[in-house]
Amino acid sequence: MSPHRHPAFLRLYRFLPHRLLNAAMGAIGSARWPRFAIDYAIREWVRREQIDLTDFEDGPWPSLEAFFLRGLRAGARPLGEGLVSPADGVVVSSGICDAGTILQVKGKPISVDRLVHGASPATIELRGFARYVTIFLTPRGYHHVHAPLDGVLHDVRWIPGRFFPQNEDALQHLDAIYERNERAVLRFGELVMVMVGASLIGGIHLRDAPRERWVKRAPTTLDVAHEKGEPLGHFSFGSTVVMLLPPTLRGALPEPGTVVQLGSALLDNAAPNGPDMRAVTRW
Numbered sequence: 470m471s472p473h474r475h476p477a478f479l480r481l482y483r484f485l486p487h488r489l490l491n492a493a494m495g496a497i498g499s500a501r502w503p504r505f506a507i508d509y510a511i512r513e514w515v516r517r518e519q520i521d522l523t524d525f526e527d528g529p530w531p532s533l534e535a536f537f538l539r540g541l542r543a544g545a546r547p548l549g550e551g552l553v554s555p556a557d558g559v560v561v562s563s564g565i566c567d568a569g570t571i572l573q574v575k576g577k578p579i580s581v582d583r584l585v586h587g588a589s590p591a592t593i594e595l596r597g598f599a600r601y602v603t604i605f606l607t608p609r610g611y612h613h614v615h616a617p618l619d620g621v622l623h624d625v626r627w628i629p630g631r632f633f634p635q636n637e638d639a640l641q642h643l644d645a646i647y648e649r650n651e652r653a654v655l656r657f658g659e660l661v662m663v664m665v666g667a668s669l670i671g672g673i674h675l676r677d678a679p680r681e682r683w684v685k686r687a688p689t690t691l692d693v694a695h696e697k698g699e700p701l702g703h704f705s706f707g708s709t710v711v712m713l714l715p716p717t718l719r720g721a722l723p724e725p726g727t728v729v730q731l732g733s734a735l736l737d738n739a740a741p742n743g744p745d746m747r748a749v750t751r752w
Contacts, residue, residue: 480643483631490632498534498705511536520609538703541611541731548698549734552718555617555662555701555710557610557730561603561640563722572601572711574647575640583648584663584711587628592688593654593661600714602722602735605636606704611731613703614710616695620658622677626688628652632666647711653683655701659715662701665708672705698732 501507510533515522524545530536562574571578581601585593606612616622630651633643640646651666653673664673674680675691683689695701720736723729 483633494706498537499532501531507532514608518608525611534705537706538612546611546698546730546732548732551618551720551738552714552735553617553697554604554729554731554733554735555614555712556604556606556612558604558606558710558728560723560725560727560729561605561709562725563602564600566599566601567595572603574603575637577640577644579645579647581713583645584652585654585661585713587630587648587652589626589628589686592626593656595713600718600722602712602714604710604712604729606708606710613731614662614664614701615731616657616697616699616701617660617662617712617735618658619697620660620695622691622693622695622701623656623658624688624690625656625675625678625683626654627684627686628654630666634667647709653702657695657701659717661713663711663713664702664704665711666704667706667708673702673708674705675702676700677702 508529511528511530514520514533514536522539524541526540526542528536528539530539562572564573566572566581571580572584573579581595581599582591585595628651631649633646633650647663647665651673653664653675655662655664666673672680675683677691677693678689683691718736720738723735723737729735
């Protein structure tokens with residue numbers, strides 16, 4: 470087991486200066502010199518993570534951050550029918566919940582209310598059953614987040630927090646990571662999408678507004694229309710997207726452990742329908 474995944478290290482992670490580590494990693498990630506060191510680090514990254522670069526635009530990449538945010542070749546991620554995955558990743562959890570119950574990730578409870586509202590006054594009202602899909606963006610894939618359907622990005626609400634890791638070992642040994650990390654809550658059409666920042670660098674960035682515009686306590690109105698597959702934003706490092714689904718979207722949810730790619734269909738409409746999310750989003 471790698472030292473950074475060891476249970477003892479993960480339990481001590483809360484005592485580390487997260488923002489200082491983020492700033493240091495941000496400086497390293499954006500550095501463009503020395504060239505030989507950056508090229509070597511990228512080669513080792515590809516080797517250790519066994520990254521297949523077939524679907525990506527060719528380098529060279531001027532920095533580690535540029536490699537992390539590498540673009541896709543045209544046509545590499547065709548769009549499926551209906552609701553599609555907003556990113557490359559692995560389904561960590563999926564199922565039903567409501568405002569009075571919990572999400573389950575690795576058997577650990579997550580409060581929907583705290584996930585969406587943090588310590589701020591409630592601005593999204595959830596009624597009845599809610600379905601959700603949680604996708605962890607792996608180091609091997611594409612790291613931008615795109616629109617899962619045609620719709621309008623109405624609002625974003627920033628929730629401040631820490632920057633705990635979100636890999637499988639961290640989810641096993643740390644409690645309430647998604648409730649404790651920085652996040653951006655997007656009301657996209659009828660969907661609620663929660664972008665959860667992770668350890669190292671950790672920043673959440675939206676295509677439609679710079680961070681200084683929406684990093685504040687009150688929700689920020691955007692009202693920008695997007696077609697399915699258009700980019701919404703990205704993470705400065707790997708992270709997680711939690712999607713709360715409206716009742717109009719029918720079909721079976723993907724099982725935990727399912728590998729998904731940007732644009733792949735998330736709902737199996739040929740399978741028996743599960744319970745719907747009977748929710749109303751209101752800011």
